[in-house]
Amino acid sequence: MTGDALSSQMLGWRKLLRSRPDLLVAVEEEWSRWTVSQREQVPDVSKPQVVIVAQLSCPADLTAHIGLVQLLALRSIRCAVVLAFATEELALIAAGQARREPWYGLVKISGPCERPELLNRLPADSPLVVFTGPAILRRDCLETMFVTKNLARLLSQNEDEVESSDDPVFLWGSGFFGRAGDYAHTEAVKASWRKKESAGASQLLALDVTELGLCRNPPAAAPRNQWPKRTTTVQLANSDEEAVDIPRVQGGDEFVIRFNRNPLPSTVIERRSARLCATDEPLKIRLPGEMLTPAPKLLRLEAYKPSGRVVGTNLLVRVPASQLQPWMLSAFLNRGGGGNPVIRAFAQGTGCRLAYAEDEPETLSEIPVVWGVLRDSDRILAQAKARLMYFFYIDHAYFDRGHGKSYRITRNRYEAGPIRKCPRDRIASLDVEVRPWQKSGREIIVCPPTDYFMAAHNCADWLQTTLDALAQFTERPIIVREKPRPGETAVPLKTALKTAHALVTHSSNVAIEAACLGTPVFVNPASAAAPIGETDLSKIEMPAYPDRDPWLAHVAYNQFSIDEIREGIAWQLLLELEEREFA
């Protein structure tokens, strides 16, 4: 019984490397140095550019590709890295995983459909290295080829040399070193790594990392803004300003898309060799988490030409809420709590990432989708708010409430928010009882939030503040109605509201119920009932009695059944809601 050759080779190699933690650390450090330099430094177009294609069985192979890292460690060349995967599905997985990696946007991830075209597109004299599996290179040979800039040797390498037993490049493993034009014709790429495995392996396990050329470079310097101040500005291609045309692109050009924070240090979002771009196809990039905000961001698109000339333009990029994509989202489970089934359903319905909030690092890579405010959901929300990112909040629904039934999903707020013009179909299907406004009630019912809520929303003294305020503006009797604890019995709300003048609460759902039953409500501006209630307690004697139909239609478009969430209908409705006009 045999399995997938690359997977078994890479897996076996990864397992073996675990007995050399120092080597793994050295590889990771070298990757880190390279990514920092790519992220923060201006392309040095005086250095020759080498395209390196590394075939991976999964993204975890990256730190096992020692040969690749040996090349990255050479500071005398510019490396354009392509990570090649056997299937399109695996390439998509790699793109998803990459969002949490420091090399995100700095390497090209390629599936099998694109790869032949990508290699054919390379100019025939482009220096090309292809790793077909794990490999370790001879440092002295690399230095001869690259450090001394003796690219002629690299380019003249032929098939016979690569196949020979005294391979000048490989200490262990195999691959292709040469010109892109020769790649398709050489048998070198088909050379089995197994042929050279044993003799080399015995040596390499004992090798010192410095003998491999790793860990010799000093850490990258602190970021400084060395980006060009003056560049030739290119014209926008289309009048609608959705595309930018970079004129006269040449093979040696290097594209950089970076945050334009001048005079502050800039950070590269995407870096790509023009050799890896098709002139007639758009350069598609997956925006980093920092870009997933309602506010536009100023970017700088530049092409660095081998002549030293730089052309570029500023781009104001905004991701509209109605254009959000599943790959931009992370749905967060909690360890404990009741919201996990709906979070799982949301992830299934959208096809987004699923993870535990407690495991998420400090920096968000995607738009968070959370249930409630407990168990690290609040930490995730605080991060999103601090970075002005989009976020989605899921909690109990306004109608048809209860686990397994319906839930509200709101964007960048905890409640439904300002009224948008929505059809009545959804509220009609919910069969909500709406009574005429009651204008002759006597007492005021005050419903304080729970302790959890007050702690999470920083309003611990809400009840006392509210009672003090009411005392200034009314002499009506006030009834404080705490949320019944499990097992406690309380007068049903419907009964309690029969003789009420108004109900006062922060943003509890009790306000929705009261408003539907005809009792005027006074709430916090964040409450879903704010659009049909009052937010100013000085008006307690003059409640508002607005038309509730547009509000009810809107609220019903902010809540969804568990089946709608699981089937992705909720996500589509949420995106459509973003396009609806405000009432």
Added chain:
Amino acid sequence: MPEPSILLCGPAAQTEESAASLDLLRQVGLPNAVKYLVTTGKFDSEGAAKTVNVEGDYPADTAYLQTLLRWAEIRDLHDPRFRDGYDLYCLRRIIARFKGSDYAVLLRNGATAFERQWPKLQKSIRGRLFQTFGRSTAARGQVPGKNLIVDLKDERCADFLDAAWELYATGAVYGINEYSLDFALGTALDALRVERMLRQAAERASPVSATGTQQAADVTVLVSLTS
């Protein structure tokens, strides 16, 4: 000679599957089989099997398996690359928690056939570490995957199960063009061979040939590899 003991694992990825999985386990009458029903929530197996809630400790691994599936833009939770990975995760959890059995069986279909085939399976697995049996996973959808038997007495077993799990947990199974459980497990076994081969090569190397300070480093590495 006493009958070898069997750890029988019936996995359920959703609450609705638990009853069907329990039915399968009930149908096995082998006296030496200890039955475990793996669920994702509370479920009363009425004493027919020991129930283990695999989501009870909120593992990140199962969520990550689902994330890999979604990143690959596959919506079907019956996709064998996800489902086999999930079931393998359940089996590893059970094996780690309940030690002492000779064989572990992941039972996903055909319980009566399994009981009938057991003497034959026992012979055929000897020296093979694992074997799949039962219906094929070729058709995606509702069809349950093949059953799996693992020889827990085999000294390679722990490494093999770790390697197999790593293929699913890293997403490497999505890079296999013609995926099947057999093929994936074969890949894991091959990986062990590759690793062993490289280690043996390292052990054959003579540290005497090294010189100076490098020699000490070589010896240290080689000793640790041998052990």
